[in-house]
Amino acid sequence: MHEFALYGQVSRDDHHRMLQQLAGYTRMQPQETLEIHLVFKARPPAGLDHIPSAGGSQGILQPEAQKIRSMLNAGIYYVQVIGEVIQNEPKSVQNGDTAMTNGNGVSDSDKPTVKWTFDFKDTPDAGKQAVSTRLISRTPLEEGDLVKFLEAFDYEYVSRYLVLGSRFYDHDTTLFVHKVLQLPQVPSGEAISDQSFLSSISELQDLDGSGGYMVQASIDVVDGNNPELKERATRQLLSIRESLKQAVDLTPGDRLALDTRLPVSSRRT
Template sequence: MHELSLYGAVPAEDHVQILQQLAGVTRMQPQHVEEIHLVFKARTPPGLEKVHGSGGSQGNQQQQNEIQRLKGMLQSGIYFVQLVGTIVASQTPAELQNGQLFDTERNELVEDRTQQKVNWRFEFKDTPESTKQPTNTRLISRTRFEDGEMIAFMDLFGFEYVNRYYIEGQKFYNQDTTIFVHRVRQLPTADNIRDTSDIAKIPPRSELQLLDPSEGFVLQATIDIVDGNVQELKDRAVRQLLALKETLKQAVTLAPADRLALDTRIPIPVRRI
């Protein structure tokens, strides 16, 4: 599956206005979304650090070229991946008040997330294609996890935990396009992670610091297509995203993100011996 996307910055003071405009464009009310993101990195193949990056002046050039080719192959498939947990709303009606969920039946803020259900999925996103295009295009894969020891599975699968963060925002849907207005909050460091039931227990939102001190939001517009190599599907998705860009141009500037800012490859330090 391939993802085509555009991004825009929404200042905090324009957030409510943007939501109102998106509600008008999509003819729907925003859907509140909360997600826990667990970041994992693939382990470096054993012995890679012993493969010399280059030799001295006495080295055979053909042999050095072969070593570089081999090392490039070993490094090319090493990526960061994520387990994404979508927090399912409680059974009681809730609404958003001043950026917080409010239980309308109990007349109180919804702060205890430990009792809420979390739906988990494994998510891989490749680095966007390097060719100059009007949108970001990259290969993606999502696999839903029903149950089980996901952390142990990731470990056996060759991935180790790195960090976690929390996303809050609102989603809209327009034809094939998903529009996600969101911002990131930092989560306390979690060491010795054993299972996702422990890591899903997060503090109240009021205690979580925003990653962006300006309190701004990111507007992400995406379309997922089954095969980005089918030009007809790709062209149609690009047209839809560009049409949305034109519709919202007075409110927010949508554009492809910096490709390297979306790089999911694990940097490998270069060692010269």
């Protein structure tokens, strides 16, 4: 699957106006979104440092060794496990029944449900593009120890953050107005289970000190290499950019800022 996207920013003061304009443009009310993002990074292949970095008196890497090193260095990315927080409707207690509650007096059935997804996003295509285009993959994760599952594939937990925002839909285009909130960091064993912050979201600190919001307009295409589908998605996003130009400046994302590969320097221990 490929993602085609444009990005923009709005200030905190313009946030409400942006939501109103998108509600009018899409003819729908915003769908409030809350996501827990867990960041993982791939471990460099074992033994990489034992491959000679150069050969011969000229300091030139031997052809076969160079080929192996290139293969092992390729495809080392940051990935995310994203948990969509779904607030459950409180259940009324009837006929004198007593609901089971936790220590905070909250019924276990009223706790929010978190649906987890493994999310991979490649680095956007190089070259001058009208919109950002990159390969993506989203895989639902139903149950089990997700951290241990990823560790088995040589991914280690790095950090976590919270995304708070509003989604709108216009045909097959998703318009997402959101901001990033900082979360208290916890050991990898508690990354999935710890959700204590959900009861005090208003106390969390914005990552952007100005309180601004990111606007993302995106279209997911099953076969992004299909010229007709690619042209259609690009044309649709450019039409949205033109329609919203008085409210927000939508442009392709900075490729380096969207780079999901591990820096070369981090591959050494």
